[in-house]
Amino acid sequence: MYGILLQPIPAHLFIQLLRSPLQAGDYPVVLTATATNGCIDTMTDTIHIGPPATTYFHIDDDTICANSGVVLTDSSSIANGETVIRRTWDFGDGQSDSLLTTISHTYATAGTYQNPMNQYTDTGNYSVALTVSDNNGCSDTISKTIIVYPNPTVYFTTSKACTYNEITFTDSSTISSTQIIDWTWNFSDGTIVGGVQNPQHIFSQSAAYPVQLIATTNQGCRDSIIKLIAVDESPEFQLLDSKACFGNPNSFNFSPLGSVVTNPGYNWDFGDSTSSLQAQPSHTYTFSGLKTVILTYTNLNNGCSLNDTLIAEVIPNPVSDFITDSTCVGDTISLNGQQQFGLSIPSINGNEICQIFRFRQPCKINLRLPQQQGFYCSIEVIKQLRL
Numbered sequence: 001m002y003g004i005l006l007q008p009i010p011a012h013l014f015i016q017l018l019r020s021p022l023q024a025g026d027y028p029v030v031l032t033a034t035a036t037n038g039c040i041d042t043m044t045d046t047i048h049i050g051p052p053a054t055t056y057f058h059i060d061d062d063t064i065c066a067n068s069g070v071v072l073t074d075s076s077s078i079a080n081g082e083t084v085i086r087r088t089w090d091f092g093d094g095q096s097d098s099l100l101t102t103i104s105h106t107y108a109t110a111g112t113y114q115n116p117m118n119q120y121t122d123t124g125n126y127s128v129a130l131t132v133s134d135n136n137g138c139s140d141t142i143s144k145t146i147i148v149y150p151n152p153t154v155y156f157t158t159s160k161a162c163t164y165n166e167i168t169f170t171d172s173s174t175i176s177s178t179q180i181i182d183w184t185w186n187f188s189d190g191t192i193v194g195g196v197q198n199p200q201h202i203f204s205q206s207a208a209y210p211v212q213l214i215a216t217t218n219q220g221c222r223d224s225i226i227k228l229i230a231v232d233e234s235p236e237f238q239l240l241d242s243k244a245c246f247g248n249p250n251s252f253n254f255s256p257l258g259s260v261v262t263n264p265g266y267n268w269d270f271g272d273s274t275s276s277l278q279a280q281p282s283h284t285y286t287f288s289g290l291k292t293v294i295l296t297y298t299n300l301n302n303g304c305s306l307n308d309t310l311i312a313e314v315i316p317n318p319v320s321d322f323i324t325d326s327t328c329v330g331d332t333i334s335l336n337g338q339q340q341f342g343l344s345i346p347s348i349n350g351n352e353i354c355q356i357f358r359f360r361q362p363c364k365i366n367l368r369l370p371q372q373q374g375f376y377c378s379i380e381v382i383k384q385l386r387l
Helices: 011-017 347-356
Strands: 025-034 040-049 057-059 069-074 084-090 096-098 102-106 125-134 139-149 156-158 167-171 180-186 192-194 207-217 222-231 236-239 243-245 254-257 264-269 289-299 304-315 333-335 339-341 364-370 380-386
Touching (some): 057 139, 156 222
Antiparallel strands (some): 057 069, 069 102, 084 125, 180 207
8 A cells, every 4th residue: 555645754654554454575665855946856765564573482380489480482483584683571570681582580479560561460460571573673562471379488396306206396387378288308317208297206316407398389389498406315224024922012123224314303103003203113013913014214404205114013822722631651642632742651750750840649740832823922831731
């Protein structure tokens, strides 16, 4: 389409005219100037109309987290023979860059930012714009909205840290608009635990351990914290066996192991609702059988304790008896129907036997029958035997 303009400087009107659907190419422009005296002069120039660029870019990741870089790659197209001379990026957070085809940008926080092209009021929404300009001064702009998700604020606390004790690690991390769905704990002793929010862990050595917690949200955003956990040494010991006959006290003892505890504390639980704070107590049970006894041994200097369990044995006393009757010299008697005791008394020695028991013949002999039951419990039954 051609037009005839009468203005001396028709640049603006000419640009408006060129908004008509023209094909890219070279167009001759003729300027004819007429003076007041009727003189006329003409000049011709060629205007090159370049094709507009098709601007486009893509984002390397659909999920973008605060404080992590996002890669934006220009994939705009331009006609053969034309040259891109500038790319201008507007990241929507008050920052911009230019010239680069592929660029990485870090969003510091999730929030509301105003872009010169648009304004978004939803937290975490950013309008990213790319403007591509070519050697003809032609430019094209495209914008995309990306969502930057917040990272969690990570923190945790612990219970008292002592060796050989379960230490509870309590997560207290927070997140503003999404949800924390995974926790990874590194205890720096070769143990890594994942998927547990509030784990328990036992350290076997006294030391300061840098414990790390990584918290991850449902959008894949994560952050971490490392805290130095000082683990104090617990007092180690070994319980000794305890056996006693019913009616006699059980003695309770232990052997300390490892470092010497200069300020110890003891708590014995005898398993029958009684206890003792003595180091090596004794206790008399009112029933025979097996008793579960727990000793809690404490280092009062650092507050660390260990406990261990033993099974104390209260052995019932045996019930023994035997039946006697009169017997003759030289006979064999039966005691309790279980064991034959050969009590052979020759007649020539009868007086001597009676003398032993200080009786005259015929005499009564006191027979003592000690009973054993696995340990050392015994009872003595005394009966008289008439000869």
